[in-house]
Amino acid sequence: MEETAGDHQACRERPAASHLSWAGDGPETRSGLALGHHRPGETPMSHHLRTLAVVGSACAISATLLSSAASAAPGSPGPARVDAAGDATALKRPAWTRLRAEHSKKCVEIPGWSKRQGVRADQWSCVKQANMQWALWLVQAPGAGGVRHHIYAIQNRNSGLCLTVDAKRNGSSVTQRQCRNKKYGDNYTKQLFWYTPDNRFFSQYAKGKCLDIAGASKRNRALTTVWKCSYAKNQRFKNIK
Incomplete structure (x- = not known):
C-alpha cells in the first residue's frame, strides 16, 4: 500500500477516538487487534489506551515510509551519475x-x-x-x-x-x-x-x-x-x- 504525505498529515491532525475503524474491521486480525470492538472484560479506558497505542504505531510506520521515500529520491546529475x-x-x-x-x-x-x-x-x-x-x-x-x-x-x-x-x-x-x-x-x-x-x-x-x-x-x-x-x-x- 502506498503511503502519502497526506496520510502522514492525517496522523498528526486526527484527534484521539475511542472507536477507530479500519477496512475489514470486525473479526480479529492476525495481530489480534480489531480496534472497533472491546475485548472481553476490557474497560472503556483500557480500550481507549490500546487504540491510541496502535494509532501511534501506524503513524510511526507512516513517518518511516515517507523518510525512506525521500532519501531514495534521485539526486542531481554529477560525476557519479551521468x-x-x-x-x-x-x-x-x-x-x-x-x-x-x-x-x-x-x-x-x-x-x-x-x-x-x-x-x-x-x-x-x-x-x-x-x-x-x-x-x-x-x-x-x-x-x-x-x-x-x-x-x-x-x-x-x-x-x-x-x-x-x-x-x-x-x-x-x-x-x-x-x-x-x-x-x-x-x-x-x-x-x-x-x-x-x-x-x-x-x-x-x-x-x-x-x-x-x-x-x-x-x-x-x-x-x-x-x-x-x-x-x-x-x-x-x-x-x-
Missing part, C-alpha cells in the same frame, strides 16, 4: 583523461574552474587538474540500433557537466551544460560525439562538424568550437592521462 550517458549510466565510470590538441599540445579545459552552465571550453597548457580532466562515457557501440561508430558523451570532472555543441554552423560555441538523456531529443544529441581512431570528435548534432580549436590558435584561452571536419591538427585531440 544522465547524458543514457543506458551507459550503469557502467563503471571510465578513467579520467585529458584531451590534448595535436597542433598546440595544449589541453581542453573549462576556464576558471567554473561549474556554471554555458561556460565555453578553451585550451590551456596541460596540467593534471580536475577542470582539464574528462570522462568519455560510451553511449552507443557499433551494431546497436544500426550505429556504426563508438559514440561518447564527454563529462568534466570538476563541474560534472557535459560538453555541448550549441548550434550547427561553423564556429558554433562548445560549452558545458547539464548532462542529458534521450528524452531531451536535440539537447541530448548536442552532447554526443563520434571519436575516431585518428583522434577527431565528430558532432552528432552538427553533422559534418568536428571539435576544433578556433583559428588553429596555439595560445592559452583559445576557444573550442566546431568546424567543418578536415584532417587539420587543430581538430585532433589525443587522450592522455
Whole structure:
C-alpha cells in the first residue's frame, strides 16, 4: 500500500477516538487487534489506551515510509551519475583523461574552474587538474540500433557537466551544460560525439562538424568550437592521462 504525505498529515491532525475503524474491521486480525470492538472484560479506558497505542504505531510506520521515500529520491546529475550517458549510466565510470590538441599540445579545459552552465571550453597548457580532466562515457557501440561508430558523451570532472555543441554552423560555441538523456531529443544529441581512431570528435548534432580549436590558435584561452571536419591538427585531440 502506498503511503502519502497526506496520510502522514492525517496522523498528526486526527484527534484521539475511542472507536477507530479500519477496512475489514470486525473479526480479529492476525495481530489480534480489531480496534472497533472491546475485548472481553476490557474497560472503556483500557480500550481507549490500546487504540491510541496502535494509532501511534501506524503513524510511526507512516513517518518511516515517507523518510525512506525521500532519501531514495534521485539526486542531481554529477560525476557519479551521468544522465547524458543514457543506458551507459550503469557502467563503471571510465578513467579520467585529458584531451590534448595535436597542433598546440595544449589541453581542453573549462576556464576558471567554473561549474556554471554555458561556460565555453578553451585550451590551456596541460596540467593534471580536475577542470582539464574528462570522462568519455560510451553511449552507443557499433551494431546497436544500426550505429556504426563508438559514440561518447564527454563529462568534466570538476563541474560534472557535459560538453555541448550549441548550434550547427561553423564556429558554433562548445560549452558545458547539464548532462542529458534521450528524452531531451536535440539537447541530448548536442552532447554526443563520434571519436575516431585518428583522434577527431565528430558532432552528432552538427553533422559534418568536428571539435576544433578556433583559428588553429596555439595560445592559452583559445576557444573550442566546431568546424567543418578536415584532417587539420587543430581538430585532433589525443587522450592522455
